[in-house]
Amino acid sequence: MKALVLGASGQIGAYAVQDLVEMCGVKDIVASSRKVVNVKKAMGDLKLDKKVKMMELDARDTDMVLKTIRSEKVDAVVNCAWYQTNLGVMDACLKGGAAYTDLGGFFDTCLKQIDLHKKWEDAGINATIGLGSTPGMTNIAGAAGAKKLDTVDSIDIVCSWGNTLPVKEAGWPGYSIRTVLDEFTQQSVQWVNGKYEKQQILGGEKEVVMPDPIGKIKCYFIKHSEPATMGKYLKAKNVTFRIGFPPQDMNTFLTLRALGFADEKPLDAGGCKVSPLDYLTAMYQRGVSQGRETPPKEEFEYDMFRIDCAGKKAGMPMTVTYYIVTWNDPKRNASSARDTAVPPAIVSHWQMTKRIKAPGVFPAEATVEPEAFFKELGKRKIKVDEVVTTAQKFY
Ligand SMILES: NC(=O)c1ccc[n+]([C@@H]2O[C@H](COP(=O)([O-])OP(=O)(O)OC[C@H]3O[C@@H](n4cnc5c(N)ncnc54)[C@H](OP(=O)(O)O)[C@@H]3O)[C@@H](O)[C@H]2O)c1
Numbered sequence: 001m002k003a004l005v006l007g008a009s010g011q012i013g014a015y016a017v018q019d020l021v022e023m024c025g026v027k028d029i030v031a032s033s034r035k036v037v038n039v040k041k042a043m044g045d046l047k048l049d050k051k052v053k054m055m056e057l058d059a060r061d062t063d064m065v066l067k068t069i070r071s072e073k074v075d076a077v078v079n080c081a082w083y084q085t086n087l088g089v090m091d092a093c094l095k096g097g098a099a100y101t102d103l104g105g106f107f108d109t110c111l112k113q114i115d116l117h118k119k120w121e122d123a124g125i126n127a128t129i130g131l132g133s134t135p136g137m138t139n140i141a142g143a144a145g146a147k148k149l150d151t152v153d154s155i156d157i158v159c160s161w162g163n164t165l166p167v168k169e170a171g172w173p174g175y176s177i178r179t180v181l182d183e184f185t186q187q188s189v190q191w192v193n194g195k196y197e198k199q200q201i202l203g204g205e206k207e208v209v210m211p212d213p214i215g216k217i218k219c220y221f222i223k224h225s226e227p228a229t230m231g232k233y234l235k236a237k238n239v240t241f242r243i244g245f246p247p248q249d250m251n252t253f254l255t256l257r258a259l260g261f262a263d264e265k266p267l268d269a270g271g272c273k274v275s276p277l278d279y280l281t282a283m284y285q286r287g288v289s290q291g292r293e294t295p296p297k298e299e300f301e302y303d304m305f306r307i308d309c310a311g312k313k314a315g316m317p318m319t320v321t322y323y324i325v326t327w328n329d330p331k332r333n334a335s336s337a338r339d340t341a342v343p344p345a346i347v348s349h350w351q352m353t354k355r356i357k358a359p360g361v362f363p364a365e366a367t368v369e370p371e372a373f374f375k376e377l378g379k380r381k382i383k384v385d386e387v388v389t390t391a392q393k394f395y
Contacts, residue, residue, distance in 0.1 A: 306321065
């Protein structure tokens with residue numbers, strides 16, 4: 001049972017390795033990224049450097065990924081590098097016969113990945129894609145809700161985060177700053193009345209109630225892959241995705257967008273040519289790495305998700321709501337961002353043990369058994385609560 005983790009130096013990749021080793025009990029792991037020095041630093045900070053093999057591997061180099069799959073006899077690949085690498089890595093896995101999982105394809109790439117289904121089915125290999133917190137846990141919660149309903153009218157997803165710091169400074173982005181800026185600059189697509197419908201960036205303003213300490217929060221549409229797949233796979237009429245970040249974080253990201261930090265075109269800065277996005281990414285990667293060096297001693301930051309599945313059961317209206325809450329875990333030196341790293345680790349482990357083996361390319365809602373998955377999350381202090389509302393007639 002051998003796993004190859006790509007992007008293992010990243011905010012999510014490092015925790016995915018940690019979960020594979022400490023919680024899934026996988027003994028053979030290759031942890032890699034474009035710079036081995038970054039992997040060594042990340043693994044060292046999490047005290048995993050003696051437990052895994054570390055190497056330099058660029059996920060864009062499909063031939064090298066395939067060579068590594070073959071030479072290391074890899075059974076499953078967990079792709080935690082940026083999503084632009086997904087298609088190339090899948091190609092290497094298909095040729096090398098390794099199962100595949102990743103953290104999501106940000107709508108368009110996700111659909112291109114699903115289009116590869118037949119090839120994977122013919123090869124007899126499983127790829128379960130979009131396995132983070134969102135997409136990932138959110139898709140699986142949607143599947144759990146849909147299972148309890150006869151017909152599904154809507155699945156509405158809200159993602160939020162925050163911290164309890166006394167100074168209300170902006171929180172640290174819970175995931176790649178590159179993806180955050182993609183979300184703030186690309187038109188969203190929602191699943192409305194059984195069809196994809198383009199929406200304004202940050203349109204669809206709505207107030208929702210999240211668990212404490214968030215309470216009521218305003219949330220907005222952004223582009224995400226849940227509406228790309230869940231409507232079709234769960235036969236839901238409507239699927240929407242909104243973020244409800246704390247106002248100071250929303251303002252920070254809007255300011256970065258207004259200043260042009262999402263721009264990939266190189267700029268002359270003090271004689272160096274660098275794009276604002278690459279520069280911002282490098283600063284973010286430095287911050288992630290520094291954060292792992294000095295683990296916090298208490299719980300102070302959290303991620304929260306709310307998934308409302310509404311429909312009919314025996315002809316009556318019924319709603320199934322999931323609240324998923326994760327605080328940072330000081331004991332294991334794992335931030336709340338582990339909620340994105342744990343799902344691909346669990347699924348990769350299940351692929352290696354053939355618990356997930358359906359040949360083809362699937363989104364998480366199609367292959368992952370919700371209740372068993374939620375129990376695994378519970379072992380990592382990622383808490384899932386289910387609230388069911390039913391109706392009754394007295395006439
Ligand atoms: N589904 C979800 O819930 C969810 C949540 C968060 C993030 N994500 C997605 O997951 C991806 C990673 O997020 P993150 O927050 O971990 O980002 P991150 O901290 O920036 O980490 C990405 C890591 O990938 C490595 N990398 C980049 N390009 C690579 C390549 N070509 N080959 C190998 N390694 C490469 C980088 O390390 P080196 O510089 O050392 O190569 C970096 O450390 C993003 O696409 C993000 O959108 C999904």
